[in-house]
Amino acid sequence: MADLPTVEPYEGEEGGVIVRLHKRYERDPRLVADKRKAARLAGDFSCEVCGFDFKASYGDLGAGFFEVHHTQPVHMMKPGSKTKLNDLAQLCANCHRMAHRRRVPLTLEELRVALRGKS
Known part of the structure; x- marks a missing residue:
């Protein structure tokens, strides 16, 4: 096997401050x-797609935690x-990110199907 040339690892400069102007939808x-x-009243903080419960995995740190997902895309709503x-x-972070992989978010059922590996 031939010797491959040595490649220096890339180092990028980060941490600078930039100012951005962008549109944000009201919530x-x-x-x-x-x-x-x-x-809290139902006593259920698990993800509606995969059932993940942050408290079960992270203890007190995860108690009561989940992300809130709009099933009607906010960017498509009229004022x-x-x-x-x-x-x-209520979704875990992974399911929430997967829901937003497309411009029009996946439905909860589409996420469940994808999770089962049938997409």
Whole structure:
């Protein structure tokens, strides 16, 4: 086998400060608070797709933690649109990231199918 040339590992400069201007869609923080309250009352903080429970894996650090996902894409809503608690899902970080892999987020059922390896 021939000797391969030595390649110096890449080093990139990071940590500088930049200013960006971008569009952000409004969200009502009370909806997230109410979704968390509903989960607390139900005693269930597990992911609605895969069942992952942060407390079961991380102990007290993960207690009560989940990410809130809009099942109706916010970027497709018209100004003044209303969101109900039923339009929100509690997801683990992995399922939430996978939901947003496409411009139009996957539905919860599409995520479940993908998780089972049938996509």
